Amino acid sequence: MKAIEISNLTKYYGKARGIIDVSFDVEEGEIFGFIGPNGAGKSTTIRTLMSLIYPDSGTAKIFGKDCIKDGVEVRKGIGYLPSEVFYYDNMKVLNLLKYSASFYGKVDMTRIKYLAEVMDLDLSKKIDDLSYGNKKKVGIVQGLLHNPKLIILDEPTGGIDPLIQQRFFDLILEENKKGATVLFSSHILSEVQRLCTRVGIIKDGKMIKVENIEVLQNTNYKKYKITMREDLPKDFFGITGVSNYAEDHKEASFIFSGDPNIMLEKLYHQKVQNLTIEEPSLEEIFMHYYEK
Amino acid sequence: MNIFIQEMKMSFKTRLSWLVGLLVFIGLFMAMFPAMAKAAGTLQAVLDKFPAAFVTALGLANYDLGNILGYYGFLSVYILLFLAIFAMKMGMGIISEEIRVKASDFLLTKPVSRLAILSWKALCAFANITIVSLVFSVVTYFICLVMSSKGVDTKIYVLISLIFFLVQLFFMTFGMMMGSFLKKVKTLLPPVMGMVFGFYAIQFLSQSFPDAHLAYLTPFAYFDIAKIISTGMLDMQFLYLDLGVSIVFIALAFIKYIKKDMPSV
Numbered sequence: 001m002k003a004i005e006i007s008n009l010t011k012y013y014g015k016a017r018g019i020i021d022v023s024f025d026v027e028e029g030e031i032f033g034f035i036g037p038n039g040a041g042k043s044t045t046i047r048t049l050m051s052l053i054y055p056d057s058g059t060a061k062i063f064g065k066d067c068i069k070d071g072v073e074v075r076k077g078i079g080y081l082p083s084e085v086f087y088y089d090n091m092k093v094l095n096l097l098k099y100s101a102s103f104y105g106k107v108d109m110t111r112i113k114y115l116a117e118v119m120d121l122d123l124s125k126k127i128d129d130l131s132y133g134n135k136k137k138v139g140i141v142q143g144l145l146h147n148p149k150l151i152i153l154d155e156p157t158g159g160i161d162p163l164i165q166q167r168f169f170d171l172i173l174e175e176n177k178k179g180a181t182v183l184f185s186s187h188i189l190s191e192v193q194r195l196c197t198r199v200g201i202i203k204d205g206k207m208i209k210v211e212n213i214e215v216l217q218n219t220n221y222k223k224y225k226i227t228m229r230e231d232l233p234k235d236f237f238g239i240t241g242v243s244n245y246a247e248d249h250k251e252a253s254f255i256f257s258g259d260p261n262i263m264l265e266k267l268y269h270q271k272v273q274n275l276t277i278e279e280p281s282l283e284e285i286f287m288h289y290y291e292k
Numbered sequence: 293m294n295i296f297i298q299e300m301k302m303s304f305k306t307r308l309s310w311l312v313g314l315l316v317f318i319g320l321f322m323a324m325f326p327a328m329a330k331a332a333g334t335l336q337a338v339l340d341k342f343p344a345a346f347v348t349a350l351g352l353a354n355y356d357l358g359n360i361l362g363y364y365g366f367l368s369v370y371i372l373l374f375l376a377i378f379a380m381k382m383g384m385g386i387i388s389e390e391i392r393v394k395a396s397d398f399l400l401t402k403p404v405s406r407l408a409i410l411s412w413k414a415l416c417a418f419a420n421i422t423i424v425s426l427v428f429s430v431v432t433y434f435i436c437l438v439m440s441s442k443g444v445d446t447k448i449y450v451l452i453s454l455i456f457f458l459v460q461l462f463f464m465t466f467g468m469m470m471g472s473f474l475k476k477v478k479t480l481l482p483p484v485m486g487m488v489f490g491f492y493a494i495q496f497l498s499q500s501f502p503d504a505h506l507a508y509l510t511p512f513a514y515f516d517i518a519k520i521i522s523t524g525m526l527d528m529q530f531l532y533l534d535l536g537v538s539i540v541f542i543a544l545a546f547i548k549y550i551k552k553d554m555p556s557v
Contacts, residue, residue, distance in 0.1 A: 013553075043556060050401045053553040076403040084557040086394035088302060102294040103402040142398075 001064055003028045003150055003181035004049070009058035011044055018044040019205045021058070026183055028063075031176055033196035033213070034185040041205040042185040043083055046154050049183075050080055062150060076104065079148030083155040083185075085139035089128035096127060097142055104146035115141040118167055133159040140168060144175065151175060151182045157191060169195060189221075190279050223280040224263065225253045229271035239266075255280050295399075295409060299386065299416035306385075310378045311424050318371070318432050325363050325439045332358035345500060354518035360440035361448055364432075365517045368452065372459055372512060373492060375428075379421045379460035381484045383467025386413045387545060388477040396554040406550045414468065414542065421460045429453040448524055455515040455526075458534045462511040463488065465541035472548040476555070508533065 004026035011018035019041035026032040051071040060067040101107040121137045201208045228250045241258035356362035390396040491510045498506035507513035514530035
């Protein structure tokens, strides 16, 4: 059975575009990446799955059940982490988690304690006193405490430090091994690449492509910024795999997809003043990806 | 049930502080009753010198300030305002809670229908106004007993308490309706006070111009406490009107709440 089936989902907020005719499936047991720039429609799609908003047309099914009509039944099996986490400020973390757990039957304290320990979360604090990152941790724990069959994460890593991020990814992989399906929305390609088996790319409210992650992984995009001691030789970076090229005397910046050794060899005999190699933004990749 | 318990916990401070405020108010004014009763004759003489329209507009006519229930009736205008603000704040607050604190993505993604969520919330608001009315009425009853040497007519006292409750019911359901229809509710007290005083202003006008139609527009005019004190009877027509309007308000609140798109943060 498919974990998620979305067909021709359309949502406008008044006249403002939310999503237009979005369709894709998520197989049971996979980790599906849902990527796109801010405002592309990721949250709109997810909030429809959670029946926080109602679609204008189209349907969304989770494990074969309609998200709106059978909403209560559907939501029993979902763990959801919203992109912005807000709770009742006056509550203690533990009480909020217990309240959350009470919607799914018996409160499993060992599970709450285990998750809190992994995420390094202090259960005795008031929500109000927590930093943004710590609130996000509360969100993660409350999303996972009932062992959901489907985990929906909307930009989950914002605000949490790399160490906790790693633990969080491990936790998600662990849940996935136990059989949970994961829908992972993000605008950061590298974290999607790390976890997911397939990705769906959404832009301006429309689904552009659903792609196997290997395809994206084999194309190794990096953004290079180079400053030379002398003016650049003419057409120095004119090799295959270079795109978005911009040059200004001694400086050059571009996106290179391919074996990094090729670029390093090329630079080896040059007098380099400064060199940065970084992850390109999603927009930059899209530009590269769809130029071809 | 968990939602109800949670909501009752979260509204504990509001409930307590309003109750304490009300009791302090009534305690202070009731302490003045013996002095007022003594001077009732003089006061009446002064009031008689004011233009009749002015006295009516202030709601001072028809109250025998020398009698404990007459005095209570005279205070009832202020008590009603207090209770109305509390009830409307309760109704509007409980329905807009998740939107105000941006917790919709928490509560509304749980495996529970919006109908159930709002039912528990409405029940909590209802419980709150019931508790506040009941505790206030019982405590005040004993204050009246202590203050009055001639005893208290219990039947009339109960009717007045019932009116307090019915007016609160109107404002609670009205608050719920407003809370579900307004797009972004950021604060509660300013809009609530604005609207309650708006209804009170209509009542003020309706008392000054005895135009019967104006009275239909404001719950403050539904029940004439002075008349109840003298006749011991409720105006049933307005009782049904109050209940009917409350049912319409709450029904609209439910319909809108179940259908609406929850704003993202």
